[in-house]
Amino acid sequence: MAADIRVLKARKIITMNSYRPVATHVAIREGRILGVGSLEDVAGWGPYDLDETFADKVLMPGFVEGHSHASEGRFWEYTYVGFQGRRDPDGRQWPGVEGIEPVVARLQAEEAKLKDPDAPLFAWGFDPIYFGGRRMEAADLDRVSSTRPVVVLHSNGHLMNVNSVVLDRAGIDARTNIEGVTKGADGKPTGELAEMAARFMAFRVTGNPFGTGMTSAVLRRFGQSACFVGVTTATDLHALLDDATVETYRVATSDPAFPMRLVPAFAAVSAPAAEGIAKVKRLQRTSTDKLRYGLVKVMSDGSIQGFSGRLKWPGYYNGHANGVWNAPPSQLMELVQAYHEAGLHIHIHTNGDEASELMIDAIELALQKAPRADHRHTLQHCQMADEAQFRRMAKLGICVNLFANHLYYWGDQHAAITMGPDRAARLDATGTAHRLGVHYAIHSDAPVTPLAPLFTAWCAVNRRTMSGKVLGPEECLTVDQALRAITLGAAYTLKMDHLVGSIESGKFADFAVLEDDPLSVPPEALKDVPVWGTVLAGVPFQAPPTVG
Secondary structure: OOOOOEEEEEEEEEOOOOOOOEEEEEEEEOOEEEEEEOHHHHHOOOOOEEEOOOOOOEEEEOEEEOOEOHHHOOHHHOEEOOOOOEEOOOOEEEOOOOOHHHHHHHHHHHHOOOOOOOOOEEEEEEOHHHOOOOOOOHHHHHOOOOOOOEEEEEOOOOEEEEOHHHHHHHOOOOOOOOOOEEEOOOOOEEEEEEHHHHHHHHHHHHOOOOOOOOOHHHHHHHHHHHHHHOEEEEEEEEEOOOHHHHHHHHHHHHOOOOOOEEEEEEEHHHOOHHHHHHHHHHHHOOOOOOEOOOEEEEEOOOOOOOOOOOOOOOOOOOOOOOOOOOOOHHHHHHHHHHHHHOOOEEEEEEOOHHHHHHHHHHHHHHHHHOOOOOOOOEEEEOOOOOHHHHHHHHHHOOEEEEOOHHHHHOHHHHHHHHOOHHHHOOOOOHHHHHHHOOOEEEOOOEOOOOOOHHHHHHHHHHOEOOOOOEOOHHHOOOHHHHHHHOOHHHHHHOOOOOOOOOOOOOOEOOEEEEOOOOOOOOHHHHHHOOEEEEEEOOEEEEOOOOEO
């Protein structure tokens, strides 16, 4: 008869457990960790089966992605027009598109495949900041089609471009007075729409495939993306939590073949606060080991590279007008107060430093009115925060999840166009957060950038832009610090550090399975450490091969 204890042997186990940082064996029973250490250490738990599947591999705690979206599994149903090449959840490599003309050409090719003459054409991943100041206009997309709606979502998810068909059907014209509707020198809309209010006008006539319609296929692809890169716990950090979505989450996570734990966050602006509070508290009572409710997401500003982030004086380096609030500041502060007083856990999107300042003020006021220990409210992205703001975060117990991938993907543009060299040096200031004692994590915001925690860690360690420039070397993390940020650090910001994030007795048996030791390779090679797959609750999931 097989023993009910399984012991995994590995070349090395990096535990992120301060009192046993390195081991060679881990004992598992009922999906949890019994003990970790040498074979002699774990053998005392009783009869066991020794599993040498990973004898030549390195185990780490399963990576925790504290800011991602299940739309990582949805977006790939539509045409990708991003600047960089990407791998989709099925392992297919998509080439990048380096210019507006090639974007139009790719869209024309996709439009020709559509059989329904009235069906909209949706695409995503576009980012004009790489194209020397040239912005896409409705006239560009009119060359794709002058009869069907064409919608192109930017990589940041905060802006999109539409053709004249969409503008006409949505009633967007020179008289439209909605913040986020970009207009040209002639006063007419250009076809670029920023943030929720402006985009809603277009989605009202085209439908919004990017933010609605959760399906089992979407979650399956999201899980595949996670398995590729060693992620065993991930957020869906802006979810409507309608009944259909909640049921889809339940069914997907109940399937033993689903390879990760899912942590949705309720989109606070989608309902009145009293209704949202009641919904989240009701769902909390249905949480399982693989589906955990309780997070609330508040959206403040937009995207810095999209010029919709809210910046403090002196504003944008190139003189662009300041960005867009997704709700009036007074309403944002009221939302924070309401959800805080309800005892819920708030994660707040802040990109520009003005947005960070407002939300720190909101949390401070909420704590004055309703003191609460260990709230762990978390500022997400928080890319431009300065040292004074980090000091306030530390004093108030605010966590931060910094968007380290931005250093590579947009660091050059932030230094030259949006922030200027001096403020860009403090971009995603992980070193300052560490030095001042702010609990921090780092993230990808997938699908904005690829889900890949070792790459995210590489960004925080090396702080290299696409051109190879090092932005703010004083803010570099060590490899050990960066690995902690994608495991125990991220788990802490989710209030799950008692369950995941390190390999120690009592926690879930969730592991990232690596082909090499990230603490032994040169820091410059951290992103290149191959991932075999994951283990969730003791069950192995091997990543499928990359195709093409």
